[in-house]
Amino acid sequence: MKVLFMGDVVGRPGLQAVRTLLPRVRAQHGVDVVVANAENSDQGSGITSETAHYLLDSGVQLLTSGNHFYSKKAILPWVKEHPDLLLRPANYPKGTPGKGHSVVKLPDGRALGVINLEGRVFMRTEASPFEVVEGLVEELRQQTPCILVDMHCEASSEKNAMGVHLDGRVSVVVGTHTHVQTADERILPGGTAFITDVGMCGPLDSVIGMKKESSLARFLGKPAPYEVAERLVYLQGVVVDIDDATGRGRSIHRVREHLPGT
16 A cells, blocks of 8 residues: 655645646655645634535545644534544543544555554644554554554654554554655664654745745744745645565655645
């Protein structure tokens, strides 16, 4: 099974990059399953039913998220109606709308389990993702040996630690949230494919997707609204080849495609 995971989709430029470039990337790599982190898809912060549908209609089969999941409250009714299409971090409190894990089933019977987690270093204090993930891995392994974990967090050390923690028990651990693609993709000793951060689908002529001027002003202590940038738009992610029988990662490759005209 070949899985394409795309990093945080940032605003309209990111949405356009996915719709335009995904068909070519999918065909080029022979991708079976497409997953994307959508938490920044609505104007750079949050998700709406419109942006969710846009990505799903573009060929994404499952959406993950992170700390901006609740930035747009209007998404909550949609999540209740489509709990298996958009995930929120699994280590959020019990009773929180939505689900933290799901299974993407292919027509030929193969399946990919997906778990969404949020880290705690420099972020909100949620339940420990390292503890919560234990039961979810066991639950999903009853359905499929192929499991992907989206570890959405700030600290590279926490993402690395989750890779080590789950090595040999899941197929893939990918990091999201920082919007900067790292160059450390590899297969860990136990057979888990890992990368600290897959990057973003959005404009690189920016500060992690936002206009440089407004971001710089905020760092200088001046009030300024965040605005999504528009130039040098890229689709970034990874393609992972997973052994269907064992769930072990066989290879992991970075994807970085430029949207023409930006």
